[in-house]
Amino acid sequence: MIAQSATAYFHNLSELLLNLQVTNQQGTAMPLDEGVNRATELILSARSASGKAILIGNGGSAAIASHMHCDLCNGVRMKSMIFTEPPLLTASSNDFGYDAAFERSMRLWAEQGDLVLAISSSGRSQNILRAVAVATKRDCKIITFSGFKNDNPLRGMGHINFYISSEEYGYVESAHSVLAHFLTDSAMMSVVDTNSEWTSSLDDLRAEGGR
Numbered sequence: 001m002i003a004q005s006a007t008a009y010f011h012n013l014s015e016l017l018l019n020l021q022v023t024n025q026q027g028t029a030m031p032l033d034e035g036v037n038r039a040t041e042l043i044l045s046a047r048s049a050s051g052k053a054i055l056i057g058n059g060g061s062a063a064i065a066s067h068m069h070c071d072l073c074n075g076v077r078m079k080s081m082i083f084t085e086p087p088l089l090t091a092s093s094n095d096f097g098y099d100a101a102f103e104r105s106m107r108l109w110a111e112q113g114d115l116v117l118a119i120s121s122s123g124r125s126q127n128i129l130r131a132v133a134v135a136t137k138r139d140c141k142i143i144t145f146s147g148f149k150n151d152n153p154l155r156g157m158g159h160i161n162f163y164i165s166s167e168e169y170g171y172v173e174s175a176h177s178v179l180a181h182f183l184t185d186s187a188m189m190s191v192v193d194t195n196s197e198w199t200s201s202l203d204d205l206r207a208e209g210g211r
Contacts, residue, residue, distance in 0.1 A: 017175050021163040039160045040186045042141050046115040053080035056102050056131055057119035060173040064180055065119050071184035102131035112139040119145040121172040123152025132157050147172030
């Protein structure tokens with residue numbers, strides 16, 4: 001990363017976010033707001049059908065996936081899961097190779113009606129691509145987050161694909177994190193739940209000033 005001022009860095013990040021590219025399963029481009037709305041609808045549709053969200057990523061992308069998993073569970077109140085729990089991940093990687101680790105878990109857990117969110121800065125990580133291929137065969141809906149080269153393979157595998165036009169990890173991961181927050185916040189605002197247990201818990205959280 002070339003040294004630059006904070007102002008320049010934040011300006012570049014905002015430009016990347018405003019120019020975030022969104023495509024559908026056929027590779028057709030769509031406006032950012034339309035793409036985000038469709039992705040939010042996929043989250044809410046899976047939730048209403050009692051499906052679950054499965055989130056996968058490596059390194060910084062795994063951290064984004066874990067944070068999004070938390071927000072889907074606590075904010076959107078949707079069943080969701082990740083495959084990066086250390087004993088499972090290390091055992092699978094040791095026994096079958098890291099490229100197959102997510103694929104094996106996806107074969108075990110993915111079901112029709114589930115939603116898979118695949119996050120990869122390069123869009124080329126084999127463990128991500130192989131897991132998404134399994135999810136596709138299981139008739140899951142898929143949302144991808146990628147960056148780096150515009151022809152990365154992950155970008156063509158989702159029903160909705162978000163692409164950040166940068167080859168800098170910091171920019172791509174920061175943009176993916178902002179996008180993840182926006183999607184979960186949008187889904188949370190769309191959820192109407194009159195269950196008194198959930199409502200009272202949310203009221204208590206707000207009264208305490210949040211987490």
